[in-house]
Amino acid sequence: MPEPIPFLDLETQYKKIKPEIMAAVEDVFGSRAFIQGKYVRRFEEEFSQAIGVGGGIGCSSGTSALVLALAALGVKEGDEVITTPHTFFATGEAISILGARPVFVDIVSTDYTIDPCHIESAITGRTVAIAPVHIYGAPCDMTPILEIAQKYDLAVIEDCAQAHLASYKGSMVGSLGDISAFSFYPGKNLGAYGDAGLVATSNEEVAGVIRKLLDHGRQSKYEHEMVGYNYRMDGVQAAILSVKLKYLKDWNRARRIAASLYNERLCPRGFKVAEHLSECEPVYHLYVVEVSNRYDVIKSLTSQGIDVGVHYPVPLHLQPALKHLGYRPGDFPNAECAANRVVSLPMCPEITEAQIDRVCGTFLEVARP
Numbered sequence: 001m002p003e004p005i006p007f008l009d010l011e012t013q014y015k016k017i018k019p020e021i022m023a024a025v026e027d028v029f030g031s032r033a034f035i036q037g038k039y040v041r042r043f044e045e046e047f048s049q050a051i052g053v054g055g056g057i058g059c060s061s062g063t064s065a066l067v068l069a070l071a072a073l074g075v076k077e078g079d080e081v082i083t084t085p086h087t088f089f090a091t092g093e094a095i096s097i098l099g100a101r102p103v104f105v106d107i108v109s110t111d112y113t114i115d116p117c118h119i120e121s122a123i124t125g126r127t128v129a130i131a132p133v134h135i136y137g138a139p140c141d142m143t144p145i146l147e148i149a150q151k152y153d154l155a156v157i158e159d160c161a162q163a164h165l166a167s168y169k170g171s172m173v174g175s176l177g178d179i180s181a182f183s184f185y186p187g188k189n190l191g192a193y194g195d196a197g198l199v200a201t202s203n204e205e206v207a208g209v210i211r212k213l214l215d216h217g218r219q220s221k222y223e224h225e226m227v228g229y230n231y232r233m234d235g236v237q238a239a240i241l242s243v244k245l246k247y248l249k250d251w252n253r254a255r256r257i258a259a260s261l262y263n264e265r266l267c268p269r270g271f272k273v274a275e276h277l278s279e280c281e282p283v284y285h286l287y288v289v290e291v292s293n294r295y296d297v298i299k300s301l302t303s304q305g306i307d308v309g310v311h312y313p314v315p316l317h318l319q320p321a322l323k324h325l326g327y328r329p330g331d332f333p334n335a336e337c338a339a340n341r342v343v344s345l346p347m348c349p350e351i352t353e354a355q356i357d358r359v360c361g362t363f364l365e366v367a368r369p
């Protein structure tokens, strides 16, 4: 059996930065700033500066960041939020948790993001917001989305869980809409060593509401102004994220290089891979290629010790948990086609050209476009 190729090599990354990580963890343990506190404040400042947003509020996960963002904008029972079916479940889940209805529209087949052409016809009297997702690290086409939002007075919530430091027309994603949600789940481009997330907004009033909401609606220690959540960020995660944030630009660059190596090997053979908008810089959280014989491809790569994934096999409108929404197979052809055909190949900053050669060699032996 040849040397396995992991989908994501967090072990190699950890070995490189271990002394810094351990020092940061010891600092937190020594200071006992376990929940919120100075390490969280420091990371919030560093991250908001990196994405060019007035304020960042650390929280417990990407999912809680989405819930907080929606709740702070006043999304409530009976409201509708337009989003994409081609995303991780949490996007639709967060909308549903607040009692609102996710309204799906199809994606573009080039980069798998929400198709702005379908948004206007999905707007009703109950629509309050649009939630574009920068899926796989590819910035959505934000200009038309923001124009529609302005025309109908809708809020825009960016799901940036896969797109830390991706840019669109010179601006960082997360700084384009009214508010944005980031995840620092360990496997994300910027990953904690546990769960963590962040809400970013330049609206100070909204930021103030979020700070209360994530800490039991507290105004002071025993005075609760509203019913909120326990969605606070841990100091240890914040300190670790501050260490890792320094490397993020380099890591994203390494991902882009890996993606172009994959493209050079797969595109000439007729495989469809993500095609990005000009004037934008994706960050390749995932490297996705379409095949017509996915079962065989996964079996063959796995048997050679090459770890692959499928993101995502079931679009949100066909998830059992959302069947009450009444969607049917065939409603969103591009999203359903992607769900049936995508394979994610190993992708992380540490992947080597030799590893990419081996992945592509095995892939090309079996895969059909």
Ligand SMILES: *Cc1c(COP(=O)(O)O)cnc(C)c1O
Pocket (backbone or CB within 6 Å): 061, 062, 063, 064, 087, 088, 090, 091, 133, 159, 161, 162, 183, 184, 185, 195, 196, 197
């Ligand atoms: C990971 C992810 C989330 C949820 O983040 P968690 O930190 O796991 O809660 C939300 N949306 C998208 C698109 C994601 O990839």
